[in-house]
Amino acid sequence: MASVLRHSAKFTSGISSSLAACARNGTACAFPCHAFRHRNSSTSSKIRVDLDSSTGVAVMTLQGPPVNSMCMDFLTDFAISMEKLELDKNCRGLILTSAVPKVFSAGLDIMEMYGKGPEHATVFWRAVQEMWFKLYSSNMVTIAAVNGSSPAGGCLLALSSDYRIMADNPRYVIGLNEAQVGIVAPFWLKDNMVQTLGHRQTEKSLQLAQLYSAPDALKIGLVDKLVPEEKVLSTATETMAKWFSIPDHSRQITKSMMRKQTIDKFLSNRETDINNFANFVTKDSIQKSLGTYLAKLKKKKA
Numbered sequence: 001m002a003s004v005l006r007h008s009a010k011f012t013s014g015i016s017s018s019l020a021a022c023a024r025n026g027t028a029c030a031f032p033c034h035a036f037r038h039r040n041s042s043t044s045s046k047i048r049v050d051l052d053s054s055t056g057v058a059v060m061t062l063q064g065p066p067v068n069s070m071c072m073d074f075l076t077d078f079a080i081s082m083e084k085l086e087l088d089k090n091c092r093g094l095i096l097t098s099a100v101p102k103v104f105s106a107g108l109d110i111m112e113m114y115g116k117g118p119e120h121a122t123v124f125w126r127a128v129q130e131m132w133f134k135l136y137s138s139n140m141v142t143i144a145a146v147n148g149s150s151p152a153g154g155c156l157l158a159l160s161s162d163y164r165i166m167a168d169n170p171r172y173v174i175g176l177n178e179a180q181v182g183i184v185a186p187f188w189l190k191d192n193m194v195q196t197l198g199h200r201q202t203e204k205s206l207q208l209a210q211l212y213s214a215p216d217a218l219k220i221g222l223v224d225k226l227v228p229e230e231k232v233l234s235t236a237t238e239t240m241a242k243w244f245s246i247p248d249h250s251r252q253i254t255k256s257m258m259r260k261q262t263i264d265k266f267l268s269n270r271e272t273d274i275n276n277f278a279n280f281v282t283k284d285s286i287q288k289s290l291g292t293y294l295a296k297l298k299k300k301k302a
């Protein structure tokens with residue numbers, strides 16, 4: 001990551017220190033509290049993180065135009081940012097959003113899977129796993145502020161968060177469309193979707209590679225709330241306050257209890273999953289599918 005967390009706050013006041021203490025202790029605090037803010041910022045080429053220590057909320061903004069695709073740099077920045085936030089006692093909650101107009105994330109960078117050998121596939125897949133694992137198992141309250149289309153890996157970010165708010169725009173789509181690309185969602189992502197949508201809906205969604213418009217995503221429960229685009233981030237902040245009203249320790253234990261089975265299964269099968277991916281994605285037939293899909297994406301523009 002290009003730069004490190006910078007501490008920009010220069011002062012401490014009675015109010016701000018008690019708010020920061022409030023953030024650390026996990027006790028409820030009324031906000032928005034704009035009065036005295038402690039902000040830490042970190043920027044890499046693909047991701048910007050702004051932590052407001054006075055509220056305990058970090059905003060991670062995906063800023064990799066044109067479509068926030070998840071290349072190796074993106075995945076590395078994401079993992080480092082998550083590690084830092086997880087260790088920061090001032091941070092209780094994370095909001096994920098995008099600075100790229102109309103796109104939350106286009107998912108995995110297909111170029112990282114196309115025309116590459118098994119060694120690259122192994123490293124890349126470990127990084128993809130790590131992104132999901134870090135978010136899915138986070139101690140923080142995680143809210144996806146989905147302000148644009150969010151196919152495949154973009155949907156992964158949303159699904160592994162605790163709560164999903166999406167811009168109310170029928171042109172924005174979200175879902176796991178891997179099968180359309182000629183690839184297959186891994187078991188841990190499938191399990192994550194089953195927990196959110198139930199078995200039957202997941203089976204239909206995955207087999208049909210369905211991308212849902214924002215209103216349809218709300219109908220099936222793939223997102224929790226739709227709001228006008230300009231309110232996505234403010235609604236995420238308001239929602240965070242509600243989640244912060246629960247003591248951290250009991251919410252965290254509850255979260256880990258709910259997610260334990262999926263995490264344990266993932267951890268026990270992690271290496272096999274990496275080998276499967278490397279074998280699968282380097283097959284000629286899969287490379288052909290990826291090539292055809294990429295050509296279609298490019299042709300769309302012409």
Ligand SMILES: CC/C=C\C/C=C\CCCC/C=C/C(=O)SCCNC(=O)CCNC(=O)[C@H](O)C(C)(C)COP(=O)(O)OP(=O)(O)OC[C@H]1O[C@@H](n2cnc3c(N)ncnc32)[C@H](O)[C@@H]1OP(=O)(O)O
Pocket residue numbers: 066067069102103105106107108109110111149151152153154177178181183184185186276277280281297298300301
């Ligand atoms: C047993 C198990 C073993 C193996 C499992 C195997 C694989 C598992 C992987 C599962 C997990 C996740 C997978 C993925 O995420 S795959 C990626 C799927 N993503 C998509 O299908 C989205 C494709 N993109 C779009 O639909 C649109 O780009 C989008 C996001 C709606 C935005 O539209 P728009 O604003 O019009 O932008 P453009 O389409 O014009 O795109 C601009 C530019 O970006 C290129 N691009 C788009 N998406 C990707 C991508 N995902 N990777 C790489 N490049 C992408 C696009 O081609 C354009 O490029 P150009 O050069 O023409 O400017």
